[in-house]
Amino acid sequence: MAFTWKQATRALFAGTILSAPVVLPAMAETPADTLIMAMRMDDIITMDPAEAFELTTGEINANVYDRIMMYEPEDLTTLTGGVAESWEISDDGKIITFTIREGLTFHSGNPVRAEDVAWSLQRVLQLDKTPAFIITQFGWSADNADEVIQLTDDGRVQVTVVEDFSPGLVLNALSAGIGSVVDRELVLEHEVDGDLGYEWLATNSAGSGAFSLTQWNANESVIMEANPDYRHGAPAIDRVIIRHVPEPAAQRLLLEQGDIDIARTLTSDQIAGLEGTEGIVIDDHPKATLYYLAANANHEALGNPLVWEALRYLVDYDGMADTFLRGQFTVHQTFWPTGLWGSIDDEPVYQMDLERAQELLAEAGYPDGFSMTIDSLNTSPYLEIAQSVQQTLGQAGIEAEIIPQDGSALWPKYRARRHELILARWSPDYVDPHSNADSFAHNPDNSEEAQLTGVLAWRNAWANDEINALAVAARNEIDLGVRADLYADLQRMHRDDSPFIVMFQQNEQIARQENVEGFVSGPLFDLVFYRNVTK
Amino acid sequence: MAVSDATDGAAAKLGGSGRGSTLLRILGSIGRILLTLALTFLGLTAITFVIGRVMPVDPVLAIVGDRAPAHVYEEVYLQLGLDKPIIVQYFNYLGEILSGDLGDSITTSRPVMEDLLRFFPATLELATLATLLGTLFGIPMGVLAAVYQGRMIDHVVRVVGLIGYSVPVFWLGMVGLLVFYAKLQWLPGPGRLEFYYDGLVPTVTGLLLVDAAIADNWTVFWNAASHLVLPVSILGAYALAYIARMTRSFMLDQLRQEYVLTARVKGLSERTVIWRHAFGNVLVQLITIIGLTYASLLEGSVLTETVFAWPGIGQYITNSLFNSDMNAVIGGTIVVGTCFVGINMLSDALYRLVDPRAR
Numbered sequence: 001m002a003f004t005w006k007q008a009t010r011a012l013f014a015g016t017i018l019s020a021p022v023v024l025p026a027m028a029e030t031p032a033d034t035l036i037m038a039m040r041m042d043d044i045i046t047m048d049p050a051e052a053f054e055l056t057t058g059e060i061n062a063n064v065y066d067r068i069m070m071y072e073p074e075d076l077t078t079l080t081g082g083v084a085e086s087w088e089i090s091d092d093g094k095i096i097t098f099t100i101r102e103g104l105t106f107h108s109g110n111p112v113r114a115e116d117v118a119w120s121l122q123r124v125l126q127l128d129k130t131p132a133f134i135i136t137q138f139g140w141s142a143d144n145a146d147e148v149i150q151l152t153d154d155g156r157v158q159v160t161v162v163e164d165f166s167p168g169l170v171l172n173a174l175s176a177g178i179g180s181v182v183d184r185e186l187v188l189e190h191e192v193d194g195d196l197g198y199e200w201l202a203t204n205s206a207g208s209g210a211f212s213l214t215q216w217n218a219n220e221s222v223i224m225e226a227n228p229d230y231r232h233g234a235p236a237i238d239r240v241i242i243r244h245v246p247e248p249a250a251q252r253l254l255l256e257q258g259d260i261d262i263a264r265t266l267t268s269d270q271i272a273g274l275e276g277t278e279g280i281v282i283d284d285h286p287k288a289t290l291y292y293l294a295a296n297a298n299h300e301a302l303g304n305p306l307v308w309e310a311l312r313y314l315v316d317y318d319g320m321a322d323t324f325l326r327g328q329f330t331v332h333q334t335f336w337p338t339g340l341w342g343s344i345d346d347e348p349v350y351q352m353d354l355e356r357a358q359e360l361l362a363e364a365g366y367p368d369g370f371s372m373t374i375d376s377l378n379t380s381p382y383l384e385i386a387q388s389v390q391q392t393l394g395q396a397g398i399e400a401e402i403i404p405q406d407g408s409a410l411w412p413k414y415r416a417r418r419h420e421l422i423l424a425r426w427s428p429d430y431v432d433p434h435s436n437a438d439s440f441a442h443n444p445d446n447s448e449e450a451q452l453t454g455v456l457a458w459r460n461a462w463a464n465d466e467i468n469a470l471a472v473a474a475r476n477e478i479d480l481g482v483r484a485d486l487y488a489d490l491q492r493m494h495r496d497d498s499p500f501i502v503m504f505q506q507n508e509q510i511a512r513q514e515n516v517e518g519f520v521s522g523p524l525f526d527l528v529f530y531r532n533v534t535k
Numbered sequence: 536m537a538v539s540d541a542t543d544g545a546a547a548k549l550g551g552s553g554r555g556s557t558l559l560r561i562l563g564s565i566g567r568i569l570l571t572l573a574l575t576f577l578g579l580t581a582i583t584f585v586i587g588r589v590m591p592v593d594p595v596l597a598i599v600g601d602r603a604p605a606h607v608y609e610e611v612y613l614q615l616g617l618d619k620p621i622i623v624q625y626f627n628y629l630g631e632i633l634s635g636d637l638g639d640s641i642t643t644s645r646p647v648m649e650d651l652l653r654f655f656p657a658t659l660e661l662a663t664l665a666t667l668l669g670t671l672f673g674i675p676m677g678v679l680a681a682v683y684q685g686r687m688i689d690h691v692v693r694v695v696g697l698i699g700y701s702v703p704v705f706w707l708g709m710v711g712l713l714v715f716y717a718k719l720q721w722l723p724g725p726g727r728l729e730f731y732y733d734g735l736v737p738t739v740t741g742l743l744l745v746d747a748a749i750a751d752n753w754t755v756f757w758n759a760a761s762h763l764v765l766p767v768s769i770l771g772a773y774a775l776a777y778i779a780r781m782t783r784s785f786m787l788d789q790l791r792q793e794y795v796l797t798a799r800v801k802g803l804s805e806r807t808v809i810w811r812h813a814f815g816n817v818l819v820q821l822i823t824i825i826g827l828t829y830a831s832l833l834e835g836s837v838l839t840e841t842v843f844a845w846p847g848i849g850q851y852i853t854n855s856l857f858n859s860d861m862n863a864v865i866g867g868t869i870v871v872g873t874c875f876v877g878i879n880m881l882s883d884a885l886y887r888l889v890d891p892r893a894r
Binding site: 031036042044045046047053054128129130132133202203215217218219220221223241243244245246247249250253254256257259406407408409411412413414415429451452453454 | 591604608640644712850851854
């Protein structure tokens, strides 16, 4: 036989050799002047600080733009001036005048002027994208932008608060992403059809922060270069590279091989697997993100305050925090997270108590429970939390069907009040308790027509006059001590008498090479700073 | 395929009018191609558009975020034209596509065309090499298994096929990384290129190997090649499993035919019997199989792209779908559809080349 086994194997072997892998050694370590991180970052939609509101863009812009007011990485608990050197508040608390630091420059080399500061805020109002609500609540709008934000004759920036708001709250709000100061001259060079540079700034940057954005390849990488002229001095590293690595296991391998410095989005399993690995350190960064259950008050049973209370006793808070949420969540039961101004340090009041829950359900007229659905995101840890809640509710006779779904399906349902019980998360937009109180507690118009779809209380068809009044009083109070007391009362009242069951506060765990120091990840998504990183 | 078959029939009538004019035949072929393309695009865009609109996801929220106030939501809702009847929306969109504008992507803030030119070559590179690998190994393995049916080599090929077919690609990818990247350190980790080579070669085709060769930068070339080895091997293993299995099955059918017996009786060598006679008769079927394999790999393998952080079209379309980014989804679908049509046409041409009856 001409075609033999020997020939066949020889042919296969030759083929194997011809297409043999190109064997190259993996890199042992990253360059000393470059910080390389791996994380999931497919949430980026735009880099424009007037519109960016996603976790990744919040973080990137915190390093690319200086804001009017800031929480600096050296002290994340003290509000300080960013581009503003100082500020004066009028006696009635309605007018705040900012003096802008001298000698600052944008990445382009243009000077940072009061005109840039005023124009940046006016631009936010004129574009009126989602984050604009942070300042439109002060009575500012595209129509009155030129009146409420003005330049004074002595080159300062004066803002006038139209509505009744504590000036402390206004200053805090200006430390959010919308307070980013953009390079007016550069942006206007790229203006198209009067769009205020909207299209250009979506993929470019025009800031004066510690780093400039040099490249963003969607679903691939973000590259930033250090700003040698930064007002706090040049960052210790020259470059930051963020690589989009969606799979946590791949992030872990990259870290273990020394190909990245920090792995940002690891699961609790990955973290557990890395513990004790030589040369790798696990850091905890408490975040302000809360995980909560909310009951739609339009539902017959779920509209009953006694049922809300029963539900509070039907969650196995400690059981979850000690098992599958271990290390990544702590039990927290009020709407304002710990570690921020205005938070209260009460021990958790509610614990799993089946007997008490059954008493409350009987009192509410549901001694045998009832049926309902739990809407939840279809990812971890939502599903695990939902399953735990389903199981503990079942012990009291409440039959809960979990509806797992993607966010793009869940949020429209929530905004349209079509859920029953929902498991969701929330993180503040800026460091002031009003940021959460305004959504969790304050619902000025519960009618269907009001369509306050951004307000969590409205989404759950719930309003409480007493709580509303307290939320407004706390919002408007000028005296900081009194204001803090009002928020403490509001949090306790809301915890005990609302359809919200706040359960957990998130704790971000990251893994880094032990020689990488100085990475700061604050409680809010846009308080992450790279400028103090050393290797 | 149905579209292609229908137009084949139409073209056959056109070309079969018996006038024998070369010009008419060429015009007929061009007309057939254009009609196929037009019908495919129309069907693809219509179905994708309708699915995108009836899915319980909200494209407006994908842009404005779930915290948007009602007036911001309303403004974007009107901007997207969602207040108009779906048929009007579709024809508006079709008008834009015909004018060459695929629109902007929500998730990347860039024109969809620009995104496709960046993401598709990454998949094309992967899929082409994986198909080549699968074909080069799969065909000889399938033939050998058929020739030595029931013997050791046959069992080996069947087991390899079974493993290649049944092991989840996600798992295989992770194990591949663990063994060859983490433990043995023979190969680089996830990604298309080490970051420090990023941007070193100008983008001409988007295919890193080709661009690096054009730029005469062989350091980048070998780095890109080393990054391709693992994902290509894993996708190639799937292609190989399928092609080997089908080759074996086709060959077994042929080897049972009387003409094979006749050839052997006539004293032809075993090589001639197997490769010229039997294998020659399975070529047409194999072209279909290879074409389908290639086309399915060109759709992008989401799991492989995820494990290897590979910025390909599979990840792009999936991510866009989850974000209700319908411009990107439809743009991606058109590219994939074009690939299917193109590969079908190429297969048709190859049939004519290898099978005289099809000429």
